[in-house]
Amino acid sequence: MTPVFCNSAHVPAPEALLLKGGRLRQLRLRVRYGLLMHPSGPTLIDTGYTAHATAAPGRSAGLRLYRHLLRPDLIPQGQPEPFLARHGLRPEDIARVIVTHYHVDHISGLSLFPNARFTASRAAFQRLLTRSRWQNLHRATFPELLPPGFAERLDAIEDRPGGDLFGDGSVIALDLPGHADGHIGLLFPAARLLYGTDAQWLLAALESGRRPRGPMRLFAEDPAALAASTDLLHRFRAAGGTVMLCHDPAPAAFDEAP
Numbered sequence: 001m002t003p004v005f006c007n008s009a010h011v012p013a014p015e016a017l018l019l020k021g022g023r024l025r026q027l028r029l030r031v032r033y034g035l036l037m038h039p040s041g042p043t044l045i046d047t048g049y050t051a052h053a054t055a056a057p058g059r060s061a062g063l064r065l066y067r068h069l070l071r072p073d074l075i076p077q078g079q080p081e082p083f084l085a086r087h088g089l090r091p092e093d094i095a096r097v098i099v100t101h102y103h104v105d106h107i108s109g110l111s112l113f114p115n116a117r118f119t120a121s122r123a124a125f126q127r128l129l130t131r132s133r134w135q136n137l138h139r140a141t142f143p144e145l146l147p148p149g150f151a152e153r154l155d156a157i158e159d160r161p162g163g164d165l166f167g168d169g170s171v172i173a174l175d176l177p178g179h180a181d182g183h184i185g186l187l188f189p190a191a192r193l194l195y196g197t198d199a200q201w202l203l204a205a206l207e208s209g210r211r212p213r214g215p216m217r218l219f220a221e222d223p224a225a226l227a228a229s230t231d232l233l234h235r236f237r238a239a240g241g242t243v244m245l246c247h248d249p250a251p252a253a254f255d256e257a258p
């Protein structure tokens, strides 16, 4: 069982910020999310960047500011409805969304899926609710993007022994702390694939000498933990596994065919 990833948006960023020794050229980062045809029901891995975060009327000043700073360029054909349609699915068919962490570009489309349950960190969700608006803005987390009833529809990762999300060994949640509160990666053992989510922005930055220094480190929740998470991905790749990241700009092994 292998996932397929779609690109929801491009976000411009200078390579020099994301890679030690990187050039000043602007990269067009991807914002991936994935689909897994699990026997228990079609399952999404995050939702990518959707209009809920960039254009919905009534969104908060914080979300407007965030959009202004990041300047995401949504890809119409990369939005969840057309992506699912290419796989013969409608949003109502989605049985589950695995939420790797609560950043905007991973949760903004959650309200599109009325029948989905959510697999996510309960502890990080509870901390999200106790933070002030300012603290959440600082962390790029916006509780306003969580659909009503999120708490009741939440199946906590913490309750899955060994991180085995479906109890069949097909998808293993792996703590990859450092980037954001409750941030996880997903191991797909049959495909020898480790989806490292946002542990780094660029695959080249998994190499120990090329990790970003300076301002981008300030975005990490915990820089020391992030270094250990990056090491883990680097070792997995060095041992012959495939590592994918949400934002790396290059086409990747499990991306949807263009």
Ligand SMILES: [Zn+2]
Binding pocket: 101, 103, 179, 180, 198
């Ligand atoms: Zn993130």
